Amino acid sequence: METIGQIIRNKRENLGLLLRQVSAYADIDQAILSKIERNERKPNRELIIKLAEILKFDKDELLAQYMSDKIAYDIADEDCADRVLKLAEKKIKYLKTHSINS
Amino acid sequence: METIGQIIRNKRENLGLLLRQVSAYADIDQAILSKIERNERKPNRELIIKLAEILKFDKDELLAQYMSDKIAYDIADEDCADRVLKLAEKKIKYLKTHSINS
């Protein structure tokens, strides 16, 4: 199973782009991007969106990968991870049906 | 649907305990506990465990409530929340079957 970093690196290399080029476009130091691709640092939402643009990802799909990575990282070591996900699903459904505002 | 704060407050009041008593046991300022019960601040994992002890919750169940709250809060405003959860589930399953260490 690919990590977010691997997904990004594979796509970048397939497109023949350099760290320097992508990081310049995303307006970050290339050291940061290097670390992100090796999962030494975690990207943030804003960066994911920029990377989706330059690397021609579907934005929502890359965001979903990013968010799910974060969640999996948070709860992977809980013995009750399954229960947590089920509860979260219920809560989200509840929030969506009951919230008036955004 | 009850929030973590409401769950804690209800249980505390049913047990007839004061903020002062519970917060002393958990070794935090009672102002913090007051805010947590009104969802003005978020508890952390360590506190959840202490609260489960003194308030006689099942520890794993309270932790599950706590984690799912956090997740729901993180991704409730994503349009692709369902996809995120499904991906997270897959990633967690993968991590559990493939990790040797804890």
Place this chain on the structure above:
DNA sequence: ATCCGTCTTGACAATGTGTGTCAAATATGA
């Protein structure tokens, strides 16, 4: 109304976490 115990509120300090910057070190290939 006053007193007393409980809870709430807001301002602030301390601490922790994430993020950005930089330069030196390490590949990799011509």
Place this chain on the structure above:
DNA sequence: TCATATTTGACACACATTGTCAAGACGGAT
């Protein structure tokens, strides 16, 4: 060896979380 690309580590800075404290609000009892 030289040039280019990537990696690594140290550091500073900004932002978020957490803890501390005292004053204020509330409710019940007298």
